[in-house]
Amino acid sequence: MRLTDTVGKWFEAQVMVALAALFGLLVLGTVSYRLIEGWTWIDSFYFSVCTLTTVGYGDLSPTSEFSRLFTAVYALSGVAIALTSFGILGRTYLLGREAQLLGLARAERGK
Secondary structure (H helix, E strand, O other), rough: OOOOHHHHHHHHHHHHHHHHHHHHHHHHHHHHHHHHOOHHHHHHHHHHHHOOOOOOOOOOOOOOHHHHHHHHHHHHHHHHHHHHHHHHHHHHHHHHHHHHHHHHHHHHHHH
């Protein structure tokens, strides 16, 4: 097995973990707000996305003390996990693009 194959599998694993973390956060937030606030599934998903991306339009807001506490913990931990996941995805894309460009440059030199 070549080193590039090992590195490729490592990056692939990181991408899968990052996507799973993002998906898991969205599911956790959506289900939690649906149960805690009684919002529709769409509103719960929308609020979860707004919270994780720190948009905060303000059209929806938690109404009980428990949901405010959940939102505080969800925002603090979720934003950190989401940003880390987006960073992993971006880094992996850029490294793949760099490898592709280097491969093209080597192929041009070989002509």
